[in-house]
Structure formats: structure tokens, C-alpha cells
Amino acid sequence: MLTLAPAFIVLTPGGAALAAHLKAVLPNALIHARRGRVEAADVFYDDFTAAVQAAFLEGRPVIGCCAAGTLIRALAPLVADKRAEPPVVAVAEDGGAAVPLLGGHRGANELAKVIAEVLGIEAAVTTAGDRRFAVALDAPPSGWRLGNPGDYKGFAAALLGGKTVRLDGEAPWLADSGLPLAGDGPLAIEITEQTGSPAPERLVYHPAKLCLGVGCERHAAPEELETLVRGTLAAAGLSPLAVAGVFSIDVKADEAAVLALAESLGVPARFFDAATLEAETPRLANPSGLVFREVGCHGVAEGAALAAAGAQGELVVAKTKSKRATCAVALAPAVVDAARLGRGRGTLSVIGTGPGDAVWRTPEVETAVLRATDLVGYGLYLDLLGPLAAGKARHGYELGEEEKRVRVALDLAAEGRDVALVCSGDPGIYAMATLVFELLERGGRADWSRVDVTVMPGVSALQAAAARAGAPLGHDFCTISLSDLLTPWEAIQRRLKAAAEGDFIIAFYNPASKRRTRQLAEAVEILRKHRPGDTPVVLARNLGREGETVTVVDLAELTPDKVDMLTVVLVGSSETKRVARSDGGAWVYTPRGYAGKAQKNSEDAA
Template sequence: MTALIALTEAGARTARQLQKTLPDAVLYGRSARVTDLDQAFEDTGALIRDLFLQGTPIVGVCAAGILIRFVAPLLADKHAEPAVVALAEDGSSAVPLLGGHHGANRLAQQIAAALGGQAAITTAGDLRTGPALDDPPPGWMLGNPDRVKPVTAALLAGDPVALTVEAGDVSWLEPARFSASGVESVLVTDRVVKDGTDALVLHPPVLAVGIGAERGVPAEEGVEAVRRVLTENGLATASVAAAGSIDIKADEPAVLAAAQCLGLDPRFLTAADLEAQAPRLANPSDIVFKETGCHGVAEGAALALAGPDAELVVPKVRLGRVTVAIAKAKDRVDGQAGRTGGRLFVVGIGPGQLPWRTPEAVAALRNADDVVGYDLYLDLCADLIGGKEQHRSPLGDETGRALKALTLAAEGRTVALVCSGDPGIYALATLVFEQVEAAEDRAIRGVNVTVVPGISAFQAAAARLGAPMGHDFCLISLSDLLTPRDVIRRRLQAAAAGDFVIAFYNPQSLRRRTLLGEARGILLGERPDTTPVAIARNLGRPGEQVTVTTLAEFEPEAVDMLSLVVIGNSESRILDLPQGTRIYTPRGYAQKSETTQQIGKVQG
């Protein structure tokens, strides 16, 4: 994620234009001045400091001095600092302030190209020696970053630096800058190089790993097999740019884990894709063809992923129930063959208002290919999903939404399934995993599901009320559409006997009119008439209303499905303040303080 920080409406317009080029970027806007934003903030300094300490790249659409003042006290290790770029409001200039060799120079150039401005690159190495050695193109990895400084110093001084190329396309290095020999040297290789070498080692993305596995092989066997084959052949993990298998293995733990241990999303190819590689296989098998429709899974996958000019550098190796093969591309592996296993983000957008969206939720929605959700929920995040394929459905079609999202993800797409509140609290995350468990389609079972948390209704209500959940609490849904009424009553009795603070979800509808009244009666038998009760309606949305009363005076008829009901425990208190009525539940700190004082007096 990249953070775009706008202090004015003009800056926000420029940032929105930039988001077309940086789809993972989140726009933070000054709440008092900016309306079109992803995340609101009030304290500019606090936001910049927090993002910087989290290692988030920052593009401030503001004066460079603003960024400098706020990050200056935090500067410590230039190798660990994120990119910080100052961007003029009109997009005319992008100035990398920090992290030039860690993405800032490249980011500034990307911004300038997108907005038609200029990138003010001041890094001596970039200006005098061409591309920075410690900021190679995507996919390339540094083997020993500590050797960057002496090699760059030699290039700056005009001293001869040797370049040895064993793999990959090195045109970005501008080979003419180097010599056949020199005091310093650069080695471009896909091999493992022993520690202590004097050369700067660069690993190009030229290797592709093909994996086959029997049904049900544990994840750790796949990981061990891939690591062992790479190690025994002296090949660098850093040069592996793709890993995958045949599509019928999309749910195999060994295959998934083996790719993920390399830091890669696995890619899956059809039997036809793999059979197209048959003339190039070292070990074609009629038995494999009979079972899968192709003459080789591991070798075929490695060659297909590495590209048409690739060659097998490690023919199929069988280790237990896992097979591994490795192919090497002439220039680079682009990693786009086949399809990914697909990703599904089950996204909680909270009650819907902008300040209560998390940056993770915003990024998930912006990065999705497809967005699935109930009409109202998609309308609440319309600013983030414009131009995306939207799959809308009415209230009540929860199962259909979950299955639609999984089906799209199983096709290799990145999908966001939108929920209000938190996806794991009376929402769709549970239903998604139920569908995965029941699925016979291996592609669905192989979907990478990520649950993105959101602010749930009870958290929003607690914040509005003060601190009602200051001690032990529980959540109970009063909907008997999916839970038998006897089960709900048992849980109500247990919560009342345990003296829990309670938040009631789905408290009442046009048809369900009795359980909330029963709950009130049960609780009146266990706690005082003066117990605080709050009805929170439309939290975080237009028409928000919070009403505070007591258990004795609480009237269930005033509650509807847009409400959440919070009932305190026997210790909860109502506090009338100038700014409004609050509820809080003591946690025993006062009693602890009194006990400590008494002990002190005794000891004294």
C-alpha cells in the first residue's frame, strides 16, 4: 500500500488522478478540508509519523517542508526507511525526499510519467552511474546488500568495476558502464553464492518451479521437497519467479505451501497447457497422461511458466509423494502463464462512514477485480469500486453472494465480498468457509481467503456510549431464523447468570416481536432495575440515534432491525455529562487502588 496524503481539495484531485496508476494507493484527506477521500485524519503530523514508522511509502501532496518537519525526528536507519515523496498540488513535480534507492526515485518517476510532471532526482548514483544497484527492477533480488556501497562508490569515482553475467537480461544495468575486470565487481547469477564474496550479487528472476503431488500430501512435504531440490542443485531461491502445477491440484496443501514458501502465489495450468510442453519434457510418462491428460506435470509446469525459450535445468525429481522440476528462462520469467489460485477478501466496511473504514479494507476494495455484495453495502463504498465489475444481490441472498464470490475467485480473479461491520461477527465470513468446506470443486477449495476486519456495530455503539464493554461482555443474536428459540433462551439465561454486559444483534423485526421482551424479563430477574440500557440505531450513517434508558423503563417496541441494544451488567453506570449521557462498566481499578492503599498502610 502507498499512502497519498492530501491537505486540500486541489491536492485530493491530483491524488485521485494518481490512483489510476497506483491502484493500491489509499487517499488520506484532511477531514476539515477534503471531502473526496478514503481515510480521514485531523492531525497531519500524527498520521505521517504513524505511516512512516509502519514502513508505509508516503506521497504527500503538499510542500516538502511539511513532510521533512514531521519525519526528521524519526530518521535512524536509511536502509529501513520507507519511500517519502513530496508532490506538488498540480502534479508538476515529484521530489523523492527519503528512500531514493528503496523505491522513492522509481515512485517519483512513475508519478511524473502519470501526471506529465518532472521527477526531481537528486541521488548522485542515479544521476552519474545510471540505475541504482540497490533498487533493481521488480523480481530482481540483492544477495548481499552490504556490497552496494563500495561498488557504487567505485562507479562514482570512475574506477573500473567488473560485471559477470550468468543469467538474465542485464540491459537495465547498462553494461557499458562496466569493465572486464576491476577492483570491485558485480555478479548476476541464479546460483547460491557463499557468504563473504567480494562481488555484489544480483539474482535475476529466471527460474520457474513445477510441482506435482499425490492427493492429500501434507504441506510440509511440499515445502521440504522444493527446498531440498533447490539446495542440492545450488540454485538461489531469490531467482525463483514462478511456481505452479496442473489445475486439478489447486487445492493440494503440498503444492500451495511449496509455492508460498518461495514467497509466490501458485499458478495453475490446464492439462492442455502442459501437454503443449510434451516435446520438451525430459521424462514424459504415459501413466501420468492417463491420469491427468498431460505427459508431465512438474516438468510441464516449470517449462510453461518459464516461457518458450526456457530449458529444464533440473528434470523431474521425485521425493516421496512430491515431484519437483525447475526450468530456466533466457531473460526473465514473467510469471503470467496459467492462472493464480484466486484470492477472496471478505471485507468489513464497518457501519459505512469513511472514518471507520480501515486502510486494509480500502486497499482490498481498490485492488479487487470483482466486488460482490448487498446493494446497500456496495452503495456505501461506491467511491472505492467505481469501474469494477460489481455483482449485486438483494438482502436474504447471503448464500448466493458467498458462492458467487468463491466461484469468481476460483477463476483466478481477485474478489472482494463486502460486509457491513466485521465479516466474522454475524456476517459472511462463516458462510464463506462453510461453502469452502462443502465444495467439491478443487478450484474453490484452493481459493486463498483473507478476512479483512471492520468495526462491528457493538464497537461503534460502545464508542458512542463511552465504555459499556469495560468488563466481560457477550454478543447474542435474537434472530431465530437460523438458531432455535430454545437455544437463544439458554444463552440468555447463561449471560444473565454470568452478569455479562450484553449486545443484542438482530433484536427485533416486523415478524419477530417477542424474544427481546423475554430477554428483558430474564435480565430483570438477575440484575437491578436501574441497569443501563442503550438503543443505538443507524450507527455511523445518516439518522444515527442513540437512546439511553434503564432496564425497568426499556420498551422493546421501540427497537427495530436497524438497532443494536446494549444492556449493562449489575455494575454498569449511567453518567450524565455536559456533552451527553454516557455508560461505563467499571473493571475494578478503583477497588484495586483502595486495596493497594490499605496494604501500604499496613506495611507502613
């Protein structure tokens, strides 16, 4: 599964046209194009090597619509660990070749095949096992795990050297491959949910057929549950690699011990409601009236294991207990896709997309959007996600519906969905993160409290404005919103006076609108009492979007007609200075005192 949006790296209009065509099968991919050579793209770059290396280091799948050698030379200094590198595929500009260069078994081979299918060609896969036997033994399909990867290299060499292999157990993906299968082969592949007998001449694969049901007291130690589970599996001769998922009752969706166990085993944690578990009562080995009185079903561990294994599953390990935890194991008749059972712990990612340009989005935010099932936010912010929003359920709202947005986001996450609440800039700066926690505090909703909430920072408008202008925030600064819709104007006035008296650089958010101009005019009056009229003021509008403008005016010239709600205003301190630029404009910066320090050091040395 691709966790970050793939990057098409293109150099020419022809490469851009090819990438746009291939986005039919990779709708989340972003087209990175050379500035000045290509008119339309999601991201523009100036240096090809830097763009390719940046995407590679982020762990982003790289698809170069260019010569393979060009990609190889760009990435050569970074190639070190094949187990960690992301997929890299070169696609000829005329669509005549798709070549996986790196990360073949980490997705590049499959990515090349998907691209080749669109182009009507054959992917130039060069991995020996894939070419000879049409199967990648070191990268089994979903639902299967190789128990002894350390033996793979020698095993593959013997296989390529002409030895035959016998298949002990059922695995259609192996039986239908081009492997040289023979009942008396000197090599063996064992299929089992047991620990098996791994050896250099014997690969052991574990199908995900074991359903692990667990229960525990609130705040039980994660170490206790994991010790119980691993000990129970070992005593039964079962491999942890055959576990499909960790299953429990929905009130345990936020239980640290259960979640830690799933992470340790590398499988999903999934949860059923009490009614679903109660339906398994006739099949329980140890029904409990006490458990029924507490949570509404007669068994959590056994019930969850059986519910996951399905009607044809069987309980192979009855409830086993430690002081504060229980576990049970059921065997399903076929590989289990845990992600389709019950529901996961809902997640709410409160994300900041930056001021507008896709280059200001962090990889963490992109990952959250790609993972999300639902996107909630102001409609314009959802539109700005572009290709990343493809295939997601959109819940768009108007300005002024902030509380409604957060409630919807929490409700969706409480249903077990992966939700991204989308904000511009940084979500914790005059945005939605604070409202999320306010509603959690006063909401009184147990299902909301079980949601996994993560706040992901973004580039704030004040940072973007400062960077465009130079370095006006080089010393102590503060931010003040001039909107009195939620904050009394008297409180804002006190903050303005304190910031002015303290000689802070000030970033004004919501400086003015068509109906609200008085506040900025009064703010200027307050500031003029404490700093010169020629104090530099940066006016940054539409940052990162079409029509972006950044201008510098004097404080004395700052009037409401020069700004609107799309403008960030940075007012310098009494120390803020201008530096002339070659284009006739000026850089703005606020010194921090390095010149004085250098002079003092010089005097001390003398």
C-alpha cells in the same frame, strides 16, 4: 507494488484539490484531511503529525501535499531503517514540485515520477545513481535480481568516481541506461542464470528465466522438497535467484510443500491443468504411464517446467527424485512473468470493514481488498469501500442472498482468483465467515477445498457502539440476535432468560424491523424481571456513517419504535452506571470491581 492504499495527507482545501486531481493515477489512494479545514475527504484527522506517523508506521506510502519540511519534522523521530521505510513523497500545494523524501528505491522515486508526469513537471529525484545514470542498480526491474547486494555500495562509489563498466551478458535495461559502458572497464556487471562470480568490483544480476517444475506426494514434508530443489540447482550450477516461479499441476494448488518452496524462493507458485501438462509429453525426458494413470498427464515436474518455459524453452535439468518429491528445470529464452502463466492458488479473504467509517478498517483488510481481483458482497458494503474498490470486478447481491454470495466467492477463488468476501463489522459475528465454513463442510467440492481461506477481523458494531458510549462492556457481556429468520424464537427466549438471570450486559443485533417488533418488546419484558427499569440502554444507529446517533435511555423506555435494523442496542447489567458529560449527555460504563479492590487493599494496609 504498493500493498497498502497510499495516503494523501492534506492540510488545506488547495491540498485536497491537488490530491483529488492526482487520484486519477492513484485511484486506490485515500485522502486524509485536517478536520475543520477541508470539507470532503476519505479520512479526517485532528493531529497532522499523528496522522503522518500512523500511515508511515502502517507501511503505507505517504504523499504529503504540503511543504517538505513539514513532513520531515513529522517523521524525523521514526526514520531509522532505509530498507524498511515506506515511500514518502512531498508535493508542493501548487503542483510545482514532487520530491521523494524517503524510500527512494522502495517506490518513492517511481511514485514521484508518476505524480510529476500528471503535473507536467520533472520529479526532484536526488538519488545519485538515478540522477547520473538514469538507473537504480540496487533496485533492478521486475524479473531481475541482484545476486550480491552487499557489494553494491562500494561498486556504486567506484562508478560515481569515474570508473567504467563492462557488461557481460544481455540486459536491455542496463545497455540502454546512462552507465559508462566500456569493453575493458575495470568494473563488471555479469548477467547469468548461473551462480556467477560475484566480487566487490563485479555485480551479478540473475534474470528470471528458470522455470522450476515440481511434484510430490500428498503431505510430503516441505523440508524434503526444498532440500531436493536447492540441491538440484546447486549441482547444476544454477542460481535460485534466477528462478521465475514454482510450477506444478492444479491438484497440488494447496500442497503445503509446494507453497512453502515458492515462499522460500520468493517467487509465485503457479499451476496448470492436466491437459496442459499432457501436451508437453513429446518433450519429456522421462514420461511415466503411472503418473498418467494417477493424474492424467505423463509428467508433472518436467511437464510443468516446460509448459512455463514455453515452446522455445528447453529442459536443462531432467526429473530428479527424492523419496516423496520430484523436480525439473527448464530455461526460457527470455525473462518469465510467472504471474501470467497457469493460475495461482485461489484465495478467499473473508473481511470485516468495520461499522462504516474508513478509519475503522484495518490495514490487513485494506491490503486484502487491494490484492483482490474480485469483490463479493451486499451492494451497500461494496459501495462503502469507496476508492479501494476501483478497478475490481464487483459481484454485488441483495440482502437475503447470503448463500449465493458465498458460493460465488468460492467458485471464483476455485478458478485461481483472489477474492474478498466483504462484510460489515466483523465477519465472524453474525456475518458470512460461518457460512463459508458450513458450505466447505457440506459442499463436497474438491476445488473449493484447495482455496486458501483467511478470515480477517474487523471492528464490530458492538465495539463501536460501546466506544461511542463510554465503556458499557467493561464486564461480562454477550450478544444475542433478535432475528428469528434463522433461529427459532424459542431458542432465542432461552438465551434471553439465561443472560438476564446471569446479569450479563447484552448487545442486541437485529433488534427490530418494520414487520418485526414483537421480539424486542418480549426481550424487554424478560430483562425487566431481573434488572431495574432505570438500567442504562445505549441505542447506536448508523455507526460510522452519515446520520450517526448515539443515545442513552432507561430500560423502562426501550420500545420497538426507537430502533431499527441499523441500530445496535446495548443493555447494561444491574451494575452499569452513568457519568454526566459536559454537553448534557452521559457516559455509560460498567465497573469491573477496581473500587472494591482498592478499598480492600487500603483496609489490608491499615
